[in-house]
Amino acid sequence: MNFQNRKQLILQTVDERGSVDVRELADLLQTSEMTVRRDLVQLAASGLLYRTRGGAMKVSMATDSLRFEHKAAVNAERKDYICQLAAQEIREGDVIFMDCGSTVFRLCQFIRNKRITVVTNSLPVVAELMSSKVTVNLVGGEVDKERQAVHGLIAEEHIARYRANRAFMGVDGISLEHGLSANSEKEASIAMAIARQTDKVYLLCDSSKLETNKYLYFAPLSLFDVLITDTETKPDVVSAYQKAGVTLIH
Amino acid sequence: MNFQNRKQLILQTVDERGSVDVRELADLLQTSEMTVRRDLVQLAASGLLYRTRGGAMKVSMATDSLRFEHKAAVNAERKDYICQLAAQEIREGDVIFMDCGSTVFRLCQFIRNKRITVVTNSLPVVAELMSSKVTVNLVGGEVDKERQAVHGLIAEEHIARYRANRAFMGVDGISLEHGLSANSEKEASIAMAIARQTDKVYLLCDSSKLETNKYLYFAPLSLFDVLITDTETKPDVVSAYQKAGVTLIH
DNA sequence: TAGATTTTGTTTATTTTTGATCAAATCAAC
DNA sequence: GTTGATTTGATCAAAAATAAACAAAATCTA
Numbered sequence: 102m103n104f105q106n107r108k109q110l111i112l113q114t115v116d117e118r119g120s121v122d123v124r125e126l127a128d129l130l131q132t133s134e135m136t137v138r139r140d141l142v143q144l145a146a147s148g149l150l151y152r153t154r155g156g157a158m159k160v161s162m163a164t165d166s167l168r169f170e171h172k173a174a175v176n177a178e179r180k181d182y183i184c185q186l187a188a189q190e191i192r193e194g195d196v197i198f199m200d201c202g203s204t205v206f207r208l209c210q211f212i213r214n215k216r217i218t219v220v221t222n223s224l225p226v227v228a229e230l231m232s233s234k235v236t237v238n239l240v241g242g243e244v245d246k247e248r249q250a251v252h253g254l255i256a257e258e259h260i261a262r263y264r265a266n267r268a269f270m271g272v273d274g275i276s277l278e279h280g281l282s283a284n285s286e287k288e289a290s291i292a293m294a295i296a297r298q299t300d301k302v303y304l305l306c307d308s309s310k311l312e313t314n315k316y317l318y319f320a321p322l323s324l325f326d327v328l329i330t331d332t333e334t335k336p337d338v339v340s341a342y343q344k345a346g347v348t349l350i351h
Numbered sequence: 352m353n354f355q356n357r358k359q360l361i362l363q364t365v366d367e368r369g370s371v372d373v374r375e376l377a378d379l380l381q382t383s384e385m386t387v388r389r390d391l392v393q394l395a396a397s398g399l400l401y402r403t404r405g406g407a408m409k410v411s412m413a414t415d416s417l418r419f420e421h422k423a424a425v426n427a428e429r430k431d432y433i434c435q436l437a438a439q440e441i442r443e444g445d446v447i448f449m450d451c452g453s454t455v456f457r458l459c460q461f462i463r464n465k466r467i468t469v470v471t472n473s474l475p476v477v478a479e480l481m482s483s484k485v486t487v488n489l490v491g492g493e494v495d496k497e498r499q500a501v502h503g504l505i506a507e508e509h510i511a512r513y514r515a516n517r518a519f520m521g522v523d524g525i526s527l528e529h530g531l532s533a534n535s536e537k538e539a540s541i542a543m544a545i546a547r548q549t550d551k552v553y554l555l556c557d558s559s560k561l562e563t564n565k566y567l568y569f570a571p572l573s574l575f576d577v578l579i580t581d582t583e584t585k586p587d588v589v590s591a592y593q594k595a596g597v598t599l600i601h
Numbered sequence: 602t603a604g605a606t607t608t609t610g611t612t613t614a615t616t617t618t619t620g621a622t623c624a625a626a627t628c629a630a631c
Numbered sequence: 632g633t634t635g636a637t638t639t640g641a642t643c644a645a646a647a648a649t650a651a652a653c654a655a656a657a658t659c660t661a
Contacts, residue, residue: 103648244481
């Protein structure tokens with residue numbers, strides 16, 4: 102294992118995991134920590150990664166604001182579980198929509214190596230898939246800095262130009278009584294626009310959001326085809342949704 | 352087993368495995384390590400593989416493309432000088448185009464606090480302006496991962512929907528004889544699309560690019576209105592451009 | 602076939618890379 | 632701030648890879 106090979110592996114690892122530490126790498130590469138450090142210094146010098154104390158990070162847009170990993174980290178385990186289920190639904194060659202939810206964002210890590218096309222209005226999703234095999238199509242229009250996503254009329258028109266096999270969307274609230282609800286009109290109208298252009302819509306929704314309502318009701322349950330949630334969903338809620346005709350995976 | 356046969360086998364092995372080491376090859380080819388080394392030197396000299404210490408790699412695996420952040424840092428001082436001049440041209444309320452060049456990227460830091468709207472196809476620009484007062488409009492379409500920007504037909508159509516006071520663009524080469532030239536068709540066509548929709552086009556171009564030509568000539572000097580460059584531009588070049596009718600700031 | 606030429610293999614010297622040690626720098630918790 | 636733990640970079644010796652020098656083998660040629 103020489104420098105060139107190690108370099109390959111290090112960059113690949115950093116790219117996949119976002120960040121690594123020296124000890125991990127030394128273990129992975131079967132070499133000393135000193136050597137790993139020397140490699141990292143070189144790679145950082147050529148701008149291929151960002152050196153941190155104890156390890157290294159992806160350089161991409163990592164230094165900038167285009168990261169909402171903090172937010173995405175809430176209920177991370179549940180969300181990852183949901184996203185693994187979601188990723189299994191995806192076939193090679195699919196064209197999929199991904200919206201700007203924090204759950205949907207975590208789907209990125211599971212689709213990095215698939216040969217698919219992702220159409221999205223989420224900037225963190227774009228940043229994350231920048232170094233993947235996925236073909237990315239970015240929805241154009243005005244940037245909402247708070248949500249780190251593109252919204253508005255132009256964005257909806259852009260979406261209307263594409264047709265996708267599947268869409269993966271988040272939602273702020275969902276209830277049997279009122280259907281889907283959101284915290285903002287922007288997110289609601291993007292969700293509607295995406296659903297119109299998609300064969301099969303998957304709603305990714307961790308159990309904490311089931312049977313909650315937000316201020317804006319924007320669509321009935323029939324907007325989506327499949328609800329993917331986690332195992333902590335109470336059995337009575339599951340059966341109530343199934344009785345209401347919802348296809349539910351958990 | 353002569354050199355021709357070994358060469359075949361070596362290239363095939365490198366191609367299949369991505370990388371090989373001298374010992375493996377000596378074993379595989381039933382020859383000494385010294386001979387293998389000599390073969391590798393020859394093959395590397397003719398560019399058929401990439402020589403590493405201890406072995407060799409596929410050329411494609413060894414090329415570490417310079418990342419955008421790094422590229423932006425080359426000639427940073429000159430670029431910053433140019434961008435300061437450019438920023439002075441901007442008025443409150445302006446709508447401006449910014450393309451995906453590394454010089455243009457550095458303009459971001461000087462416009463953070465202006466109340467303007469920026470339309471751009473550059474993802475680093477978006478990331479940089481995410482935490483600013485600027486209203487950002489992102490051009491939609493297929494993402495070019497290498498350039499960290501959006502290009503293509505859809506992008507050009509998106510641009511055609513907007514009208515801007517000013518555009519700030521980079522260019523790979525510029526010469527009095529041949530006009531503007533680029534390294535890729537993608538960048539050239541975006542530049543054309545932007546220029547069509549803009550009242551006043553500023554070309555940001557550090558002195559190292561003046562009087563150089565890249566492979567694709569795509570527009571005459573008349574495409575832009577003002578050329579902004581740095582103080583290291585030679586006086587005779589300056590006067591030649593002015594004589595040719597170019598408005599030049601430096 | 603003898604002699605010249607090229608290629609290959611072995612030995613040796615040189616260079617590069619690596620890993621261990623340890624003082625200095627940095628960080629985190631108090 | 633001070634302390635204590637961790638990380639780092641410098642130094643140096645060991646290991647590995649390389650290049651150089653030369654001898655042996657193979658190939659070519661007259």
